[in-house]
Amino acid sequence: MQPFVYNSLPSRVIFGSGTISRLKGEIERAGCSRALLLSTPEQADDLARIAGTLGPLCAGTFAGAAMHTPADVTERALQKVRECRADCTVSFGGGSSTGLGKAIALRTDLMQFAVPTTYAGSEVTPIIGETKDGVKVTQRTLKVLPEVVIYDVDFTLTLPPRLTVTSGTNAIAHAVEALYAEDRNPVISLMAEQAIGALGRALPAIIADPHNREARADALYGAWLCGVCLGSVGMALHHKLCHVIGGAFDLPHADTHTVILPYAMAYNAKAAPEADAAIARALGGEDGTSALVNLASRLGSPQSLKSLGMPESGIDRAADLAVQNPYWNPRPIERGAVRALIAAAWAGDTPTPLD
Numbered sequence: 001m002q003p004f005v006y007n008s009l010p011s012r013v014i015f016g017s018g019t020i021s022r023l024k025g026e027i028e029r030a031g032c033s034r035a036l037l038l039s040t041p042e043q044a045d046d047l048a049r050i051a052g053t054l055g056p057l058c059a060g061t062f063a064g065a066a067m068h069t070p071a072d073v074t075e076r077a078l079q080k081v082r083e084c085r086a087d088c089t090v091s092f093g094g095g096s097s098t099g100l101g102k103a104i105a106l107r108t109d110l111m112q113f114a115v116p117t118t119y120a121g122s123e124v125t126p127i128i129g130e131t132k133d134g135v136k137v138t139q140r141t142l143k144v145l146p147e148v149v150i151y152d153v154d155f156t157l158t159l160p161p162r163l164t165v166t167s168g169t170n171a172i173a174h175a176v177e178a179l180y181a182e183d184r185n186p187v188i189s190l191m192a193e194q195a196i197g198a199l200g201r202a203l204p205a206i207i208a209d210p211h212n213r214e215a216r217a218d219a220l221y222g223a224w225l226c227g228v229c230l231g232s233v234g235m236a237l238h239h240k241l242c243h244v245i246g247g248a249f250d251l252p253h254a255d256t257h258t259v260i261l262p263y264a265m266a267y268n269a270k271a272a273p274e275a276d277a278a279i280a281r282a283l284g285g286e287d288g289t290s291a292l293v294n295l296a297s298r299l300g301s302p303q304s305l306k307s308l309g310m311p312e313s314g315i316d317r318a319a320d321l322a323v324q325n326p327y328w329n330p331r332p333i334e335r336g337a338v339r340a341l342i343a344a345a346w347a348g349d350t351p352t353p354l355d
């Protein structure tokens, strides 16, 4: 076994169905009394219902969260924090709502309660990406890790099928890259394999019946583990590509992850044989790449960057951006091979492992 360093992340996790009823007690347990509730505009109705259950513990609501944590939204939310003299936040929703809670915590140290409703995993990571003047800057700091996470499977029942697939695949991508991370360790690798297996079984069952609670619970459990993977070890080529391509061409976050994942796996498979074998074990299949391709086809996932709106003329720019700054990856980052990967992903060609 290779030597390793393992850091566990301090967060309290409550998981189940109907667990939103625990929120009030959790806020009191933490000694807080004035919560500002956060969501996207689309989830404002649910947010208002949750606010109603908190009574005087709810100091206010802000339903303006947006993708990629724009600085102007954070400024408006901070204004609301001051107006209602909040002493904690409750982020309700996907990575956009969680991101806003993190941005507030970064500046105020307010305690965070997160109630995730997608599979993005941000609620258990010490990572924040913020956008100002079109540039997204990402940093890692324990200041942004939510203290309490309440996973309530019931809220995920409304996650539309396409978002279920792309958000679930976004989660799988965290676990895939954790398996071949430079700082991988046996505990996180166990979680990663278990997470990929849970999501690999759950997502097809959810597509067949979006109200299948058992499958929804498995998917949310898998997503939690994937989030822990993302928060605990470094990521590589896949996350780099999604970051630069998604940012440069304003592509939807989870869809971009879904398209790129099998191509990034094909790029790294031969250089990361243990990860490849773990993914094949978790999903069933001969190798990691074909297992991911088969899952995508069973789920009817988006399969090309072209279909997400990336222009063909952007392939070279994307390749330049992806190789601009050095970073660790199991297979060396070579511009020619990276360009070929992006061109194949743009067209939706079948991903094949590189030698």
Ligand code: NAD
Pocket: 040, 041, 042, 043, 066, 067, 068, 069, 093, 094, 095, 096, 097, 099, 117, 118, 119, 120, 121, 122, 123, 125, 126, 127, 128, 129, 155, 156, 157, 158, 159, 160, 163, 167, 230, 253, 254
């Ligand atoms: P999102 O939070 O933007 O949600 C997408 C849409 O789905 C929104 O309109 C939202 O209101 C809606 N929605 C969410 N849950 C729903 C539900 N259960 N039912 C119906 N509608 C629902 O999308 P996301 O993919 O969860 O998050 C993406 C953002 O999170 C990006 O900004 C990404 O960079 C960030 N992210 C950060 C980390 C991290 O560790 N910092 C990790 C993953 C993602």
